Amino acid sequence: MIRLKLHDLRFPPVDQASPEGLLAVGGDLCPERLLQAYRHGIFPWYNDDQPILWWSPDPRAVLFPDKLHISRSLKRTLRSNAFTLTLDTCFREVMAQCAGPRPQYPEGGTWITGDMLDAYTHLHELGYAHSVETWQDDRLVGGLYGISLGSAFFAESMFTKVDEASKVALVKLVTQLQAWNFRLIDCQQFSPHVSRFGAEEIPRSVFINHLTHALTLPDRRGRWTFEIL
Known part of the structure; x- marks a missing residue:
């Protein structure tokens, strides 16, 4: 699993996601990162007690x-x-x-x-x-x-x-x-x-x-x- 850096808005290719669809962890929820995620078929989904988790499930x-x-x-x-x-x-x-x-x-x-x-x-x-x-x-x-x-x-x-x-x-x-x-x-x-x-x-x-x-x-x-x- 890739850990995102705050200063880097890039995401790994979605085909690197786990079988459950988990692709990356970390980063933030700034508008630029969120829009970048959605444009690549990625979305955040996590609980309050977790770091930000980014998903791209297969199938969709x-x-x-x-x-x-x-x-x-x-x-x-x-x-x-x-x-x-x-x-x-x-x-x-x-x-x-x-x-x-x-x-x-x-x-x-x-x-x-x-x-x-x-x-x-x-x-x-x-x-x-x-x-x-x-x-x-x-x-x-x-x-x-x-x-x-x-x-x-x-x-x-x-x-x-x-x-x-x-x-x-x-x-x-x-x-x-x-x-x-x-x-x-x-x-x-x-x-x-x-x-x-x-x-x-x-x-x-x-x-x-x-x-x-x-x-x-x-x-x-x-x-x-x-x-x-």
Whole structure:
């Protein structure tokens, strides 16, 4: 495993990652390093009591926007207009909610550390990180956040306080990304949850090829707003 140096933003080739996907340790969460990581298919994931760990798993879970699958029950929820959706209105709150306690993790999502909250909020201020908010009766009940580079979106985490609130956020985001001709949504690791929306596993080498192609398009920086509802 490679130990990163604070003054050197370079990462080792992703094919040097361990079988579990661990590539490097150390460094920091400055914007330049984070953006460099995402552009090479690498992301940080670690707990408060660990050094910064950098990952590039193989295979990789991705959702191609044109392959989005919406269940019948979720289609009914979307038609009901039970929620109001916004983009980039309270990024830090969405990320903090993603770090909060959940039934399966009662002590909280500890991998979203305080340092990560500050670092990704900074990326949001720079126009690279974005949030989707789901509202019900003026109350934030769900949402997600991630990073946008070129025509790739890197989904980081989501939360929900009301049934299907985060699912609606994801569908609305993917629909908007389709309209903006985004080519790739990185889901990082495969799970039954993301598979329900059409996510699939592809070899890391194939993912890197898709990512390289997506990064040839200009970044959509700045505050986002929904153009399709």
